[in-house]
Amino acid sequence: MIATDIDVEEAVSQPxxxxxxxxxxxxxxxxxxxxxxxxxxxxxxxxIGKDSSVMLRLAQKAFYPGKIPFxxxxxxxxYKFPEMIAFRDAYTKEIGADLIVHRNEKAIAAGANPWTLGxxxxxxxxxxxxxxxxxxxxxxxxxxxxxxxxxxKSRAKERVYSFRDxxxxxxxxxxxxxxxxLYNSRLKKGESIRxxxxxNWTELDIWLYLYAEKIPIVPLYFARERxxxxxxxxxxxxxxxxxxxxxxxxxxxxxRMRSLGCSPCTGAMxxxxxxxxxxxxxxxxxxxxxxxxxxxxxxxxxxxxTKKREGYF
Amino acid sequence: xxxxMADPAPSAEFEEFxxxxxxxxxxxxxxxxxxxDGKSTLIGRLLHxxxxxxxxxxxxxxxxxxxxxxxxxxxFSLLTxxxxxxxxxxxxxxxxxxxxSTSRRKFxxxxxxxxxxxxxxxxxxxxxxxxxxxLIDAKAFLKHGSLLPQSRRHTYIASLLGIPHVVAAVNxxxxxxxxxxxxTAIRGEFLDLARQLGLKSVEAIPxxxxxxxxxxxxxxxxxxxxxxxxxxxxxxxxLQVEELNGPVRFPVQLxxxxxxxxxxxxxxxxxxxxxxxxxxxxxxxxxETAVRRIVSYDGxxxxxxxxxxxxxxxxxxxxxxxxxxxxAAAGSGDALPEVSRHFRAMVVWMHEDPLVVGKTYxxxxxxxxxxxxxxxxxxxxxxxxLEHGDAKxxxxxxxxxxxxxTNLPLFFDIYRENRNMGALILIDGLTNATxxxxxxxxxxxxxxxxxxRPVLVLLPGREALAERVRERLLLRGERAVIVDDALxxxxxxxxxxxxxxxxxxxxxxARSVDADVLGQIDNFIEGGLxxxxxxxxDEVLRLAGVSE
Numbered sequence: 001m002i003a004t005d006i007d008v009e010e011a012v013s014q015p016x017x018x019x020x021x022x023x024x025x026x027x028x029x030x031x032x033x034x035x036x037x038x039x040x041x042x043x044x045x046x047x048i049g050k051d052s053s054v055m056l057r058l059a060q061k062a063f064y065p066g067k068i069p070f071x072x073x074x075x076x077x078x079y080k081f082p083e084m085i086a087f088r089d090a091y092t093k094e095i096g097a098d099l100i101v102h103r104n105e106k107a108i109a110a111g112a113n114p115w116t117l118g119x120x121x122x123x124x125x126x127x128x129x130x131x132x133x134x135x136x137x138x139x140x141x142x143x144x145x146x147x148x149x150x151x152x153k154s155r156a157k158e159r160v161y162s163f164r165d166x167x168x169x170x171x172x173x174x175x176x177x178x179x180x181x182l183y184n185s186r187l188k189k190g191e192s193i194r195x196x197x198x199x200n201w202t203e204l205d206i207w208l209y210l211y212a213e214k215i216p217i218v219p220l221y222f223a224r225e226r227x228x229x230x231x232x233x234x235x236x237x238x239x240x241x242x243x244x245x246x247x248x249x250x251x252x253x254x255x256r257m258r259s260l261g262c263s264p265c266t267g268a269m270x271x272x273x274x275x276x277x278x279x280x281x282x283x284x285x286x287x288x289x290x291x292x293x294x295x296x297x298x299x300x301x302x303x304x305x306t307k308k309r310e311g312y313f
Numbered sequence: 314x315x316x317x318m319a320d321p322a323p324s325a326e327f328e329e330f331x332x333x334x335x336x337x338x339x340x341x342x343x344x345x346x347x348x349x350d351g352k353s354t355l356i357g358r359l360l361h362x363x364x365x366x367x368x369x370x371x372x373x374x375x376x377x378x379x380x381x382x383x384x385x386x387x388x389f390s391l392l393t394x395x396x397x398x399x400x401x402x403x404x405x406x407x408x409x410x411x412x413x414s415t416s417r418r419k420f421x422x423x424x425x426x427x428x429x430x431x432x433x434x435x436x437x438x439x440x441x442x443x444x445x446x447x448l449i450d451a452k453a454f455l456k457h458g459s460l461l462p463q464s465r466r467h468t469y470i471a472s473l474l475g476i477p478h479v480v481a482a483v484n485x486x487x488x489x490x491x492x493x494x495x496x497t498a499i500r501g502e503f504l505d506l507a508r509q510l511g512l513k514s515v516e517a518i519p520x521x522x523x524x525x526x527x528x529x530x531x532x533x534x535x536x537x538x539x540x541x542x543x544x545x546x547x548x549x550x551x552l553q554v555e556e557l558n559g560p561v562r563f564p565v566q567l568x569x570x571x572x573x574x575x576x577x578x579x580x581x582x583x584x585x586x587x588x589x590x591x592x593x594x595x596x597x598x599x600x601e602t603a604v605r606r607i608v609s610y611d612g613x614x615x616x617x618x619x620x621x622x623x624x625x626x627x628x629x630x631x632x633x634x635x636x637x638x639x640x641a642a643a644g645s646g647d648a649l650p651e652v653s654r655h656f657r658a659m660v661v662w663m664h665e666d667p668l669v670v671g672k673t674y675x676x677x678x679x680x681x682x683x684x685x686x687x688x689x690x691x692x693x694x695x696x697x698x699l700e701h702g703d704a705k706x707x708x709x710x711x712x713x714x715x716x717x718x719t720n721l722p723l724f725f726d727i728y729r730e731n732r733n734m735g736a737l738i739l740i741d742g743l744t745n746a747t748x749x750x751x752x753x754x755x756x757x758x759x760x761x762x763x764x765x766r767p768v769l770v771l772l773p774g775r776e777a778l779a780e781r782v783r784e785r786l787l788l789r790g791e792r793a794v795i796v797d798d799a800l801x802x803x804x805x806x807x808x809x810x811x812x813x814x815x816x817x818x819x820x821x822x823a824r825s826v827d828a829d830v831l832g833q834i835d836n837f838i839e840g841g842l843x844x845x846x847x848x849x850x851d852e853v854l855r856l857a858g859v860s861e
Contacts, residue, residue, distance in 0.1 A: 017552065018621065020339035020419040029622035030566070030581040037567045037635055037680070061610040062579070062622070066571030149410045156409040156424075172407065176747040177433050177663050179440040181581075182677050182738045186745040200421055202412045208334055277327045284330075 021209055025058065028197040030181060031160055032062040032144070035195045036069055038185035039142035042195075043135070046072035046092075046099070048084045049260045051146035053215050054206055055198055059144075060095065071098040073134055073143070077126035078108045079262035081237070087218045102134035114264050115243055126262075132168045141187055144195045150202045160199050166190035204283060211276045221279065223256040223271040234267035337414065338552055343423040343438040343476070345467035346448025351484045354388075355448065355522035356411060356424055359544065362529035365413035408434045417548040432696070432710035433663035435467065436750055439474035440736070444550055446543070447471065447481050449503065451495055451519075452488040460502050462697040468503070469696055472510040473659055473712065473752070475732050478550050479507060480516040482543055487521040491534045509699070514550070518543050555731070556619040560647035561585035562726070562734055563593075563639040564679035569624055577608055577624035578633055583679060583733040584726070585647070586618040587625070592642035595633045596652060596724045601642045602629040619733075634815075636681035638724045650724045650734060654766070655757040657691065659728075660707065660715045664741070664748035668707035668715070674748065678723050678737035683817075684792070685739065688716040707749075714754060720791050721817045728752035766791075768814045768841030769834060770821045770857055778850055779823040785859035786819055793819040807833045814838060 018026065035042055044059065046052050059068045074088060092099045104112075107125040114122040135143060149156045159175050161183045176184050185193065198206075210217060227238040229248050237257075238250045243264075255268035256279070273279040346352035360366050411422040423438030439445060447467045454460065471479050481503045489495045500517040507515040518527055519538055526532030529544045541549070562584040569577040587593075587604065594601045607614040608624040617623040625639065633639070641647035662668050668687060676685035693704035693713040707713050728735025739749035772779045779795060786793035794813065801809055807830060810820045814837070835842055845853045 017338060017557070018618075019335050020337045021335055023339050023620065026581060026620050026622045030620075033566045033579050033622070034680070063569060063571075064610040064624070065575060065577075065608065066569050150412045156411060157407050175407070177437045177750070178747075179437050179738055179750045180732065180736045181441075182736065184677070184738065184740055184745070184747045186675070186740060188745065200410070200412070202414075202419075204334075204414070205419075208331065211331065212335065277331075280331070281327060 021205060024201055024205060028058045029062040031197040032059055034183060035142050041140045042070045042142040043138060043140040044070055044072045044144040046074050048088045048218060050206055050210060050217050050221060051198055053217050054209055055146045057213055057215050058197060068097055071100050073100045073102060075127055075131045075134060076101050076103045077262050078103060079264055081220055081263050083220050084218050084260060091216060102130055104130035119265055142193050142195055144197060146198050147196050148198050148201050158196060160196055162194040164192050164194060207280045207283060218260060220257045220260060223254050223274045225252055225254050227252050228255060228268060237263060237268055239263055337419050339419045340547060341421040341442050342444035342446060343425060343442040344446045345425060345435050347461060347463040350448035350450045351522045352448045355482060355484060356422060358522045358525055358528045360413055362525060363413050363415055408438045415548060433661060435470050436474055436661045439471055439476055442476050443552060444478045445471035445476045447479060449481050449483050449499055450485050451483050451499060452485045454499050455489060455495060465506060466696040468506055469510060469699060472512050475728060478514040479512050480518060480546055483517060483519045484522055486519045486526060487524050493537045516546060556584050559584045559731055561587050561641050563587055565633055565635055565637050566680045567635055577626050579624045581622045582617050582619045584619055584731050586616050588616040593639045594642045595631055596638045596640060597722055600631045602627045602631055650726050651756040652722050652724050653756045654719045654722050655759050656753050657714055657716050657755050657757060658751035658753045660713055661750045662707040662709055662711050664746055665709055668749060675740040675742050676737050681723060684720040685717045688718050690715055716757060725753050727755060767819055767843040767857055768838040769810050770843045771826060772823050772845035773825040774823060775845055776823040778853060779821050782857050783821045785854060791819055793821055796820045796822050797824050803827060803830060806830055810834050811837060
């Protein structure tokens, strides 16, 4: 459905133009290939979410008929939903991808958690620190991420090639200008670049593409009766052995996840959408941004920008 | 895995919706305005009135500590001012990208700031845009008596970056009593400027971003205006097809060799349409063959058009690497690109360290990276008056026509004809900073001996001269090495010269070489042999293109 075989006869008289999904796909594939051609050791950050699923399919397309020529890296905080881990292991095996799982075992053993540390410190240890360690251990000079510019205000200024200093940090005032589709991949030792092939995709584009391409995603995205706990304004899925606060009780509601993060910090939303078409229809009907259910972005105004400066994706 | 895709047959209604969305075209536009022209407010208004702002984002703006609007208005500019520093200072400091769609098109906005020192950001946003919206403050126009220098600069940069359509959004009409007379005066000056710059598709629309007049909804306060709203204009402006109709250009990004049976050339069609079975020529080797298959994950394609990313398999095993290019074979009727090391280009300088004549930069053009030496600054453009003047150097945010010489030939079309084939970025080889953007204006004809670029300079017994030639070549921005190292036996010389040729490095030697070996080298260097036999030093230097 996506790759258009242009009717040659028609093309001669009136060339077919690509629709927006085809144009986005072509751009993303070009970005993936360019980075593989120019960097010594690229890696793909694989978060198991819907955007990662799209990015992975684009990588399959970019290097077809060859295999994906770089490993996938999953930063496991130990708080991911079990459904995510099961999906990760089965799907990467199915497509023959090389998977690296990295955990900040020291912090996990020390009991790092969002309840006592707060979400910022917890993310700092289990996500950002862990990611930076994994990139350094693997000596990766480029890391693909599935971030989109429409997700959050500080992401809107992100380049396709986002330069990071030797500490992996982002300086929004000192980014390289990026013109046309000519990307500057030159680095000194220890510096790296985060590459965002999905920069120009919107949330709707992602869902449309998942549907058009029949790409498998984690079942948590689909609405189903689930056990959960109401915490503040968030609906937190109930997990075996979960830390409960006074007055909280487990209830059952039909919900789905709009984005997938760590189980204690990612809220579910009430929904009847148990198929992709219903999710897309629902998405069109309401107007709340997808990161709204992520506790981490809301700690303080500009919190995503602060995290990105520190090295978060 | 298929179990996760438990979709029942979607409803006919949804199919219709999906088809409509898949068929949407994508339009990229950029906005340019001076500090107080109300650009962020305009974009905020476009997003808000097309219902592209999420409730929670709007709520966050409403409760934000900073609110620049008064009189009970929501400050829409806060929707787009992303970074903390900006919110605190009330300015926009970098290019930001925004997305929205209507039932007709998906839009990508490159939102660029209007400060004088940030010309580079406008050029960045403009480089991929189909449409430029130039914000003109109607009230400031009245006060100043003419277009502000910034508006002239923004329109000039839009023309320089080759944006096909330019529209003036004449803003703050609410502050000039929605006066038709004022709008007509601004429109007249803007159209004169556009004509002077050679812009072909121009339009002017009177708006009030704050009140919402003529942005998405037609203004009741300006009944005298009968043209489209800004959104209608964006939804209907024809998308360019020039990239599809031109001669085919396929820069090779990557060679895919998953196994010994398959060798595919992966790339994105930069211009025109590439067809299976078509005769093609590889540049720079000029060897010809045919396209055997156009391979994609979704099956073989009969043709691939700009801007599709595909993989091409060729009939014959010819040597093509990243940075080389497939074009239509000679005699196909398609014009060949220029193949040259000498060209002139309009340069927008983007770095604190100035561009200086004689300096060599790294240049990236399509998928090809070369070294480019500044030969001359032909003239500098005063962006406020558009007058040409002399310059020895180019400071940040200055624009000039510059003459370059590269160490390896580029395959290009001029920027005016095709943006992908005429654009390059300049990188400082020491700091790795992206320091400039260049748009090729013409190839420069050079005398054959100036164009001559040896592959091997052979000067038996003349060690001092060999070293001098090497030094002169380095000064010219070439890479050159002496191959008289004791670890390179004569038997290895053929391979060494070939490897250096492929890497774009000139081999220089003072050794005596057996005629047999020389014959083998001569086979592949295509006239790239310069021997010093019977020539004095000056003649050798002249023929090597490095006269003193």
